[in-house]
Structures are given as C-alpha cells and as structure tokens.
Amino acid sequence: xxxxxxxxxxxxxxxxxxxxxxxxxxxxxxxxxxxxxxxxxxxxxxxxxxxxxxxxxxxxxxxxxxxxxxxxxxxxxxxxxxxxxxxxxxxxxxxxxxxxxxxxxxxxxxxxxxxxxxxxxxxxxxxxxxxxxxxxxxxxxxxxxxxxxxxxxxxxxxxxxxxxxxxxxxxxxxxxxxxxxxxxxxxxx
Amino acid sequence: xxxxxxxxxxxxxxxxxxxxxxxxxxxxxxxxxxxxxxxxxxxxxxxxxxxxxxxxxxxxxxxxxxxxxxxxxxxxxxxxxxxxxxxxxxxxxxxxxxxxxxxxxxxxxxxxxxxx
Numbered sequence: 001x002x003x004x005x006x007x008x009x010x011x012x013x014x015x016x017x018x019x020x021x022x023x024x025x026x027x028x029x030x031x032x033x034x035x036x037x038x039x040x041x042x043x044x045x046x047x048x049x050x051x052x053x054x055x056x057x058x059x060x061x062x063x064x065x066x067x068x069x070x071x072x073x074x075x076x077x078x079x080x081x082x083x084x085x086x087x088x089x090x091x092x093x094x095x096x097x098x099x100x101x102x103x104x105x106x107x108x109x110x111x112x113x114x115x116x117x118x119x120x121x122x123x124x125x126x127x128x129x130x131x132x133x134x135x136x137x138x139x140x141x142x143x144x145x146x147x148x149x150x151x152x153x154x155x156x157x158x159x160x161x162x163x164x165x166x167x168x169x170x171x172x173x174x175x176x177x178x179x180x181x182x183x184x185x186x187x188x189x
Numbered sequence: 190x191x192x193x194x195x196x197x198x199x200x201x202x203x204x205x206x207x208x209x210x211x212x213x214x215x216x217x218x219x220x221x222x223x224x225x226x227x228x229x230x231x232x233x234x235x236x237x238x239x240x241x242x243x244x245x246x247x248x249x250x251x252x253x254x255x256x257x258x259x260x261x262x263x264x265x266x267x268x269x270x271x272x273x274x275x276x277x278x279x280x281x282x283x284x285x286x287x288x289x290x291x292x293x294x295x296x297x298x299x300x301x302x303x304x305x
Binding site: 011012013017018021022024025026028029032033036037039040041043044057061064065068069071072074075076078079082165168169172173175176179180182183187188189 | 215231254262277
C-alpha cells in the first residue's frame with residue numbers, strides 16, 4: 001500500500017509535492033525577510049561597501065558554479081526517476097550531494113580565513129548579516145545533503161522514486177537563494 | 190488524481206546558459222560603472238533564478254495554486270520591505286529621529302567622509 005502523500009490529491013497536486021511547495025513558500029518568507037533587511041541596511045550604509053570589499057568574489061563565484069551544477073544533476077535525477085531508472089536517479093543524487101559537500105567545504109575554508117583576519121559575526125552589522133545569511137543557507141545545504149542521501153538509498157532500490165523530484169525541488173530553491181546571496185554579499189562592493 | 194507528466198527540456202543547455210550568465214555577473218562589475226554593476230549583478234540574478242524556477246522546478250507545469258502561493262509570499266516580502274525600509278533608511282521622520290545616527294553622520298561629514 002502506498003503512503004497517502006503519494007496518492008491523495010485534493011488540489012490536483014500530489015500531496016507530497018504540495019507539501020514541499022508549502023515548505024518552499026515558508027522559506028521564501030524566511031530568506032526574503034533576511035535579504036530584504038540586508039538590502040535596506042546596505043542601501044542606508046554606504047560604508048558597508050568597505051566591509052564587503054573583504055569578501056572573495058572568486059570563491060563566491062566558484063560556489064555558485066558548484067550549486068548550479070548540482071542543480072543540473074538533481075534535475076537529471078528527476079528525469080531518470082520519471083523514466084523509472086532508480087539506479088541512474090540515485091547516481092545523479094550522489095553527484096548532487098558531492099556538489100553540496102564541496103560547497104560546504106569551500107565555505108568552511110572561506111569562513112576560517114575570514115575569522116582569522118578578524119571578521120567575526122560580532123565585528124559589525126555587515127558581518128552579522130553575512131554570517132547569518134550565509135550560515136542559514138549553509139544549514140539548508142547540509143539538511144539537503146542528508147535528506148538526499150536517504151532519498152538516494154531508496155531510489156537505488158527503485159523505490160519511492162517520486163521523492164527524487166521532491167528533494168530536487170528543495171535543492172533548486174536552495175540554489176535560487178544562493179543566486180541572490182552571491183551578488184548581495186560578494187559583488188556589491 | 191495526478192498532474193500531467195513533466196516535460197523535460199534540454200537541461201544541459203539551460204545549465205550552460207546559467208554558467209554563461211554567471212560569467213557575465215562576475216565580469217560585469219569589473220568595468221566599474223554603477224549601472225552596469227547593478228544590471229549584471231542583480232538583473233542577471235533575477236534571470237538566473239527565473240531559469241531555475243521555470244526549467245528545473247517546473248513551476249509552469251504545476252497547477253496555478255503553486256505560482257499563486259509563491260507570488261503571495263514574494264508580495265509579503267515586498268510589503269515587509271515597504272513597511273520597514275523608511276524606518277531603517279532614514280535618520281529622521283515626522284515624530285522621531287535617530288540621534289546616534291545623526292551624530293555619526295555629522296562626525297563622518299566633519300572628517301570628510303562620504304558614508305553614513
């Protein structure tokens with residue numbers, strides 16, 4: 001017997017997919033509020049550009065490339081799952097996880113360097129925003145990698161293949177958030 | 190009752206476009222012209238996000254409920270910005286002021302700074 005979330009569809013959208021979109025909607029408000037607060041403070045304080053000058057654009061760009069590429073593997077996994085190819089879907093999810101882990105490792109080195117140079121979360125409001133926004137995003141990447149591992153394990157056995165699309169939706173959203181964080185924190189100097 | 194089958198476009202081609210846009214968003218600000226920076230950094234970010242949401246998340250293929258849900262959340266974000274930004278971005282208002290900020294501005298002005 002398949003779970004209710006896969007079969008029930010009062011809105012015309014499978015309940016599991018609808019639930020992920022609800023999650024994404026709530027995340028829009030969380031990240032949207034944070035980014036809107038950052039933008040209004042940034043516009044009001046020209047001096048923040050001097051602080052932003054210390055962030056490394058190339059590291060940010062590399063991580064953007066990593067996330068965009070991991071989104072590609074996630075959506076290719078979705079395609080494979082639609083074709084009923086659980087093995088390939090799992091393989092694509094493992095590539096996506098590799099992207100997520102690479103992102104986090106790069107972030108760890110970046111933050112270590114910044115903290116060693118004296119830029120901590122309490123240095124000033126710019127760095128508070130920087131660590132809060134990037135840190136919250138990194139936690140979402142970590143959560144995505146963990147859930148993706150669980151989904152990949154079942155997909156490999158050709159079970160619950162619809163979940164591949166669901167974790168993909170979440171992952172693409174995390175990618176979209178970074179697409180906006182990148183210019184805000186690394187380019188606007 | 191399930192939705193229609195998802196149409197899968199050429200994802201590699203879309204990824205290549207996204208990477209190309211990333212290159213522009215990094216190199217554009219190097220020119221040093223403010224409006225070019227704004228366009229290449231933030232304008233292109235919107236285009237990239239659109240490409241991901243439409244092609245990877247297939248928002249157009251879902252029932253209208255989902256785009257409306259997302260649009261409502263974005264609207265609330267704009268409402269939040271419009272409601273709070275004046276308090277954050279201005280030093281004084283009709284019946285209020287931020288003495289510490291005004292003082293800091295005056296000090297920066299005295300020191301020949303341009304910032305707030």
